[in-house]
Amino acid sequence: MTAQIFHDSAADLAPRRSAYLGRLGIYSVLIIWAFICLFPIYWTATTSFKIAPNVMQGAMIPWVDYTPDWKGWRAIGLSPDTIGRDSTVRDEFLKRFGNSAIIALSASVLAVALGTLAAYGLSRFSYKWAWMKNNDISFFFLSQLILPPVVLALPFLVLYREVDLLDSRIGLILLYALSVLPIVIWIMKDQFAGIPMELEEAALVDGLSIWGAFLTIILPIALPGMVAAFILSLVLTWNEYFFAALLTSTHATTLPVMVASQTGSQGISWWSMAAISFAAILPLIVIGIVLERYIIKGMAAGAVK
Amino acid sequence: MSAMSTGDLLHVVTNDNIPEARRRLGRGLIWGSAGLLLLVATLQTLQVLGWRDFGFANWRPTLYAYVGWAIALCWAQVLIRGEAGKRVLFVLPAALFVISLTVFPLLFGLLIAFSDWNLSSPDGRTFNGLDNVRQMWADPFYWNAMLNMVWYTLAIIVEYAIAFGLALMLNAQIRARKFFRVAFLLPLMLSPVAVSWMIGKSMLEVRFGPISRLARWLGWENPAFFGSPEMAKLTIMLMDAWTFIPFMMIMILAGLQAIPKELTEAARVDGATGWKAFWEITFPLMLPVSITAILIRIIFKLKLADIVINVTAGGPGGATDTVTSFIFREYRDRSNVGYGTLLAMVYLVAIIIFMTVLMKFADRYARPRT
Numbered sequence: 044m045t046a047q048i049f050h051d052s053a054a055d056l057a058p059r060r061s062a063y064l065g066r067l068g069i070y071s072v073l074i075i076w077a078f079i080c081l082f083p084i085y086w087t088a089t090t091s092f093k094i095a096p097n098v099m100q101g102a103m104i105p106w107v108d109y110t111p112d113w114k115g116w117r118a119i120g121l122s123p124d125t126i127g128r129d130s131t132v133r134d135e136f137l138k139r140f141g142n143s144a145i146i147a148l149s150a151s152v153l154a155v156a157l158g159t160l161a162a163y164g165l166s167r168f169s170y171k172w173a174w175m176k177n178n179d180i181s182f183f184f185l186s187q188l189i190l191p192p193v194v195l196a197l198p199f200l201v202l203y204r205e206v207d208l209l210d211s212r213i214g215l216i217l218l219y220a221l222s223v224l225p226i227v228i229w230i231m232k233d234q235f236a237g238i239p240m241e242l243e244e245a246a247l248v249d250g251l252s253i254w255g256a257f258l259t260i261i262l263p264i265a266l267p268g269m270v271a272a273f274i275l276s277l278v279l280t281w282n283e284y285f286f287a288a289l290l291t292s293t294h295a296t297t298l299p300v301m302v303a304s305q306t307g308s309q310g311i312s313w314w315s316m317a318a319i320s321f322a323a324i325l326p327l328i329v330i331g332i333v334l335e336r337y338i339i340k341g342m343a344a345g346a347v348k
Numbered sequence: 349m350s351a352m353s354t355g356d357l358l359h360v361v362t363n364d365n366i367p368e369a370r371r372r373l374g375r376g377l378i379w380g381s382a383g384l385l386l387l388v389a390t391l392q393t394l395q396v397l398g399w400r401d402f403g404f405a406n407w408r409p410t411l412y413a414y415v416g417w418a419i420a421l422c423w424a425q426v427l428i429r430g431e432a433g434k435r436v437l438f439v440l441p442a443a444l445f446v447i448s449l450t451v452f453p454l455l456f457g458l459l460i461a462f463s464d465w466n467l468s469s470p471d472g473r474t475f476n477g478l479d480n481v482r483q484m485w486a487d488p489f490y491w492n493a494m495l496n497m498v499w500y501t502l503a504i505i506v507e508y509a510i511a512f513g514l515a516l517m518l519n520a521q522i523r524a525r526k527f528f529r530v531a532f533l534l535p536l537m538l539s540p541v542a543v544s545w546m547i548g549k550s551m552l553e554v555r556f557g558p559i560s561r562l563a564r565w566l567g568w569e570n571p572a573f574f575g576s577p578e579m580a581k582l583t584i585m586l587m588d589a590w591t592f593i594p595f596m597m598i599m600i601l602a603g604l605q606a607i608p609k610e611l612t613e614a615a616r617v618d619g620a621t622g623w624k625a626f627w628e629i630t631f632p633l634m635l636p637v638s639i640t641a642i643l644i645r646i647i648f649k650l651k652l653a654d655i656v657i658n659v660t661a662g663g664p665g666g667a668t669d670t671v672t673s674f675i676f677r678e679y680r681d682r683s684n685v686g687y688g689t690l691l692a693m694v695y696l697v698a699i700i701i702f703m704t705v706l707m708k709f710a711d712r713y714a715r716p717r718t
Contacts, residue, residue, distance in 0.1 A: 069517050076514060077531040079590070083546045084534065086558060090550060101556035157442040164438025172443075180439065187446060188644075189703055191651050193672040194692040195450065197685050198457035201467075207406040221449045224442065253434055282539035284654045285672065289679070299541040303658050313550065320542045327537040335530050338537075342595060343602030 084328065090317035091115035098313045115314030121322070136301070136319065143281055143298040143323075146212055150219035151276035155269055157220070158227030163257060163265075165228075166235040167243070181232070188225040192285050200289060212295045218286050223276040230275070233344040234268030235261070271341030274334050278327060298323045366430050374427030381420035385413040418444050461690040467683045480690040490691055492666050493674040494698070496581065500652060500670065503585040504645050508638070510589070511596035516626075518597070519604045536594040540654035547587050548659035574660055577667030584668045587655055592648065596641045603637030604630070639710045646706070650699055671695045 092111035093102060102108035113122035120130025164170070165181050172180065199218065200209070208214035238261060246256035262269075284299040291300065302323050305316050331338065389410045395402050422440055425433035462480060465473040484490055518528060535543075551557045552573045563571035574580040607630065615629045653672035656662060662669035662677060671691070679688045 069520055069522060073517055073522065073528050077528055080531050080535050083551060086551055087546045099556055101558060101561055103558070157445055160438045161442035164435065168435045170439060184442070184446065187450060189647050189699055190450065191672060191695060191699065193675050194457065194696045195453055197679065197689045197692065198453040198460060201460065201685060202453060202456060205407045206411045207408055217449060221446065224446065253431070278537055284539065284541045299539050302545060303541045316545060317550065320545050324538045324542045328534060331534050331537040332530055335533060338533065339598050342598045
């Protein structure tokens with residue numbers, strides 16, 4: 044071992060130290076924020092395995108602070124020992140879950156179908172309806188975004204009563220599709236703007252019709268955008284509470300309404316509340332983890348021009 | 349977002365030769381279905397007015413006739429106008445859908461707004477002129493809810509700052525970026541109702557909620573998150589921020605990633621580092637994206653209701669009420685459709701004015717300064 048001849052001078056070492064400190068700072072903030080984001084989910088998941096004394100003690104870590112128990116899941120009939128048996132609560136839960144799934148999926152499909160067509164038309168052809176040109180029509184669609192749900196809620200309540208759509212899935216599907224349509228159009232317009240028009244021109248020269256070119260050439264290219272719009276719609280419609288609370292009562296009630304109606308009477312049974320909440324958010328957590336890049340793509344659309 | 353020029357649109361030259369008979373069929377479809385719609389609607393109106401009972405149970409027949417007319421209208425476009433009609437068919441369904449579901453209900457809402465209508469009473473609707481307006485004018489809770497919306501909206505500035513900071517860190521050279529991105533995104537995916545329960549009810553529980561225990565450990569003797577009006581408002585703001593910060597963060601992150609690397613490198617060569625580089629390079633470049641993100645965030649904020657309805661129900665004393673949650677309770681408690689609709693309409697007008705001014709303002713400042 045020879046003595047080191049060349050030393051870093053103090054002036055060169057200083058920035059490196061501050062860079063380390065900077066790294067450390069960044070990572071600690073990131074970890075703290077990740078903790079803030081994840082802790083409520085963890086708390087809900089663990090609470091669903093607690094029994095009353097554990098909740099009262101504020102136990103935190105399973106197997107250390109308390110022994111996990113299926114009590115919460117038993118209350119909604121989804122624990123291992125009750126899963127085979129009949130359970131009215133579980134039937135109720137599954138019915139709400141089914142309603143939520145059907146409504147969210149149908150509304151998203153409808154919105155993506157209508158929105159994709161409209162966005163494609165607006166990005167490729169020029170229209171003139173009365174005084175409205177393409178920009179005005181686009182603005183008309185996008186301006187629906189600022190319409191607060193409460194403005195539509197009461198008129199819809201009355202109208203739906205008249206046409207017997209109150210407490211029906213189809214009624215909610217229509218409204219949900221309406222509420223996410225501007226977002227779909229926004230994302231899809233961005234998507235189509237990125238697809239060169241020469242593609243269709245070539246297809247048209249080859250003898251395809253406009254719709255033929257759209258369906259066979261453009262749509263497959265625009266698929267990522269459609270997936271992003273679909274996932275984002277799915278998230279928004281699955282979580283929607285306001286319309287569902289106003290317009291449904293027994294048949295078409297969705298999961299958020301069920302979660303909300305659990306609180307109240309005779310104290311809160313924390314464990315079953317936690318189990319229901321966790322079951323309600325679980326599909327979205329899975330979607331969030333698996334399809335994260337589509338969600339980000341969807342939300343980033345229009346941000347960058 | 350961007351201005352669209354009509355010059356570069358896809359041009360299709362077609363020579364349609366549409367026989368007169370086909371045109372006539374198309375026109376016949378439109379007018380025929382419109383006539384049917386008119387007929388059904390008239391018959392139903394007559395029944396409602398009590399002239400004769402045609403055996404309608406509800407207004408469904410009119411709805412079906414309307415849907416039939418809408419389909420006929422779309423179909424007839426192709427019959428009458430050929431290729432041009434097929435092009436119209438891209439936008440027309442969505443336009444009809446939106447018009448049917450917003451314009452009609454809004455017009456109908458205007459009608460309800462000036463009437464006294466208690467859904468649970470058998471009297472039905474009666475016009476009461478400007479009574480609702482007068483009642484609104486004297487309703488301190490409504491104006492209080494409006495004022496709360498101003499506070500809630502102002503909280504966006506802080507949310508924006510946090511979101512920007514997080515986006516900058518995610519954009520830095522870090523490991524496990526994918527993990528952090530997913531973790532930061534998750535709050536946005538959760539339903540506000542579940543969030544209300546998870547955080548508002550469970551974690552903020554005074555006796556054993558983890559946040560309360562943390563607060564006690566930090567030296568706050570009696571943590572009451574919904575005790576005083578200010579504290580309750582702040583708690584709601586924090587919960588809403590928790591859900592929506594990821595949204596702004598992702599938009600800003602997308603903007604950051606679109607900044608050309610050469611620009612930041614050139615800045616570094618010129619000696620701009622850290623704070624200075626951020627304020628003089630990154631921030632001005634990010635201005636358009638920031639404004640878009642903030643505008644969209646404001647739009648979502650103005651719809652805030654779920655958390656308030658489920659956690660505080662507007663309390664204490666209306667301190668956390670949003671306009672939406674206030675109208676929701678107004679309807680729930682008194683099933684008064686007329687008054688609630690008027691309040692909502694006034695809110696809509698206020699929003700439209702506010703957003704128009706804001707967008708004009710933003711338009712002027714969004715252009716990068718040189």
